[in-house]
Amino acid sequence: MKELIKVKIGESVFSLAKGTPLSELIPQLKLGDKLLLFKSGQELLDLSFPADHDRELKPVTASDPEALEILWHSASHLLAQAVLELFPGVQAGVGPATETGFYYDFLRDQAFTPEDLVAIETRMGEIAAEDLPIRRLILKKEEAIRIFEERGQKLKVELIQEKGGAEVTCYEQGDFIDFCLGPHLPSTGYIKYVKLLSVSGAYWKGDERGPQLQRIYGTAFFSQKELNDYLNFLEEARKRDHRRLGQELELFHTSEDLGAGLVIWQPKGAIIRYLIENFWKEEHLKDGYDFIYSPHIAKLDLWKKSGHTEFYEAMYPPLELEGCQYQLKPMNCPFHIIAYKSRQRSYRELPLRWAELGTVYRYERSGVLHGLLRVRGFTQDDAHIFCREDQLEDEIKGVIRLAIRLLRAFGFENYQIYLATRPDKYVGSLADWEKAEKALEEALKSSSLTYQIDQGEGVFYGPKIDIKIRDAIGRLWQCTTVQLDFNLSERFDLTYVGEDGNFHRPFMVHRALLGSMERFFGVLIEHYMGNFPLWLAPVQMIILPIADRHEAYAREILSGLRAEGLRVKVDDSREKIGKKIRQAEIEKIPLMAIVGDKEMHGNSLSLRIHGQGDQGEMKIDTLLPRLKQLIQDKSLEIKL
RNA sequence: GCCAGCGUAGCUCAGACGGCAGAGCGGCUGAUUCGUAAUCAGCGGGUCGGAGGUUCGAUUCCUCUCGCUGGCUCCA
Known part of the structure; x- marks a missing residue:
């Protein structure tokens, strides 16, 4: 029994x-x-x-949030089954679910072609139609090893030998078997709506010295509609791609002549940056920051002292001048530290909050460069705060408040916040780490922000808070980082004289709120899809005269609005109004003012709002204050 | 840096067996003076990313190189 x-x-x-x-x-x-x-x-x-x-x-069931991940994992097995059937001799690596789908790694001499992917997808459909049961097996380790050896799956044997206990779990569907903990769907028949998306290289076990496998990416859903929605989302993301919009809207430019990862901000991008920077400076002044400017190079010895030459890999090679070696700066910290050390500091003057839009250069590996999001020369919206222990928590709180105030202004309302704590390898005293982690956590709690703890994921020199922002279509971007630094304060022997007359070590906070101007601009372009809010739009209004005889009137309006500080231009091309409107819509100019006989006589304009269409005729005197208000409020949409 | 792919006019892209290089848009000129997303006609525009090699001949094939893309790895 x-x-x-x-x-x-x-x-x-x-x-x-x-x-x-x-x-x-x-x-x-x-x-x-x-x-x-x-x-x-x-x-x-x-x-x-x-x-x-x-x-x-x-x-x-399929409607539960957990179901999708299991579908993806099962789909990766289905992918592997199809590949091993179609390409004998290929070895399977690992194949997990990801955040948006799944992948599977394969060892194969030839590259998978787009045609191969089509064939694989077709075969996956056939196996799904067979509705093979997916069975969980518990095998003795030796037996599992024997099975995979027979099949020539050496990578699997290696994995089992490394990870398997006396008994190992495997999953079987038809002739295909995989070493896997599961869980999985009941049968292949559930994996109907699959799309293979791309193939790329991936290192075996993530080790760049090891063999390189080919990784096939795909996604799957429980219905055709969900799959279509996801593919539409990808299409939507492509439309927002900041590299494409940056070129179409003439915001920034890259060129082979400059070198990889180096960016020119064109006039329309530069005006946006100017506006962002002004806003940033105003908000920092409100929060009691001072500004610093520092040079782009410094003696190599400075970077030896800071430890960068030893620990930081992304440094450009030094250059020699009059027998002295100089280093292009990858960070701003040492300069702020030198400023701190320019004289003795008293506890009375702390906290010092020193901000700089500091341009740095990092020799990022060529393969990681990506549009504006990963470049070699960029400007951090940096600041360093030197404070006493009893000030630390309030300072962190202030930084987070400022970060959120700035991000909100751009329409970022959703954040994911991470508190990364002490890693195994660290510098500084345990007591300081504990104090610092507590201060960071208290600051988050008292700001009533939800956060998650990244245990052991702090940098070796201190714990940190990272904030990721969610953009208009739900993607997350890392911008804000707040880091404690026990390393530099020690290396440079930072001190202040306390109330007791003795020397004390200040706490040093390193923070960037937007991250870098380049990355933030890239994210903004995608977030707004190039439709910048009125306060940021490079051209806020374009005046479209209907015929030549209306041009003088158009220019009259132009100079009036320019005098009021608006960014306005006139389209004096000899095109029909329809063409001018089309052009302005394509350029994503928020406001279009159409002027013809009617407007000229009525001393008015006919307003059209980008994406909203014709708003009808109105007097300039009534429109202007409303526009100024929208700009002043940094309004994200135009409602009149 | 690694794997794979790509690089043709300002932009988007065709093209060929190794044999005079093509379109649309944009630009320029002219005509049109027009009311809410493309008026018509004409004209320019190219070291086919760069260097080297093979060849009678290379944009096309080969090598190197620069840049870009998707990933991996990295990200003080």
Whole structure:
């Protein structure tokens, strides 16, 4: 007589013989093929999981948030099955779910071509149609190794030898078997709506000295509609691509003649940067910051002292002048430190908050460069705060408040906040780390912000808070970082004289709120899809005269509005009004003022708002104050 | 840096067996003077990313190089 296991589902309790798969419960639950898995606490169990002890289970169906990840994982197995069938001799690596789909790594001499991907996708569809059951197997380690050796899957053998215990879990569907903890969907028939997206290189076990595998990326959904929605989302993201918009709207320019990762801000981008920087400076002054300017190079010895030559890999090679070596700066910190040390500091003058839009140069590896988001020369919206221990928490709070105030102005309302704590390798005293981590956490708590802790993910020189912002289509971007630094304060022997007359070590906070002007601009372009709000738009209004005889009137309006500080231009091309409007819409100019006979006689203009269409005729005197208000408020949309 | 792919007019892209280089948009000129997303006609515009090699001949094939793209790795 086998032991009976009690399984509670909702209000009902079922009994199962120990070791029977949970799939025995299917007929009684009346969910039919909607039932995908069970959830037991935080653990997901597939239907082939054997009843082991009394549990309370929750059925998981396609509408549950957990289901998608399992679908993706199962889809990666399906991908591997198709690839191994179509390309004998290929070895499978690993194949997990990602945040938006799945991938699988393969070792193969030839590259997978786009045609190969089509063939693989087709084969995946066929296997899905066969609706093969996906079975969970528990094998003795030696047996599992033998199975994968027979199949020539050496990478799998290596994984089992490394990770497997005495017994290992494998999953089997048709002739395909994989070393995997699961869980998985009940059968391949659930994996119907699949799209393979790309293929790229990936290192075996992430080690760049090891062999390089080919990684096939894909995604899958439970319905054609969801898959289409996701593919549309990708298309939407492509339309927003800041590299494309940056060129179309003439915001910035890169050129082979400059070198990789170096950016020219063209006039339309430069005016936006100017406006952002002014706003940034005003807000920093309000928060009691002072400004610093520092040079772009300094003696190599400075960077030896700071430890950068030793620890920082992305430095440009030094250059020699009159027998002395100089270094292009990758960071601003040492300059602010030198300013701090320019004289003795008293506890009375702390905290010092020194900000600089500091341009730095980092020799990033060529392969990581990406538009404005990863460049070699960029300007950080940097600041260093030197403060006493009793000031630390308030300073951090102030930084977070300022960060959120700035980000909100651009329409970023959703954040993911991470507190990264002490890693295994660290400098500074344990006591200082504890104080600092506590201050960071208290600052977050008292700002009533939700955050998650990244245990051990701090930098070796101090704990940090990172803020990721969510853009208009839900993507996350890392911009803000607030870091404590125990390393530089020590290396440069920073001190202040305390109330007690003794020397004390100040706490040093390093922070960038927008991150860098380049990256932030890239994110902004994508966030707004090039439709900058009125206060940032390079050209706020374009005046479109209907015929030549209206041009003088157009210029009259132009000079009037320019005198009021608006960025306005006149389209004096000899095109029809329809063409002028089209051109202005393409240039994403927020306001279009159409002027013809009617307006000339009525001393008015006919307003059209980008994306909103014709607003009708109005007097300039009524429009102007409203526009000035929108600009002053940094309004994100134009409502009149 | 690594794997894979790409580089043709300002932009988006065709093209060919190795044999005079093509379109649309933009630009310029002219005509049109027009009311809410493209008026018509004409004209310019190219070291086919750069260097070297093979060849009678290379934009096309080969090598190197620069730049870009998707990833990996990295990110004090």
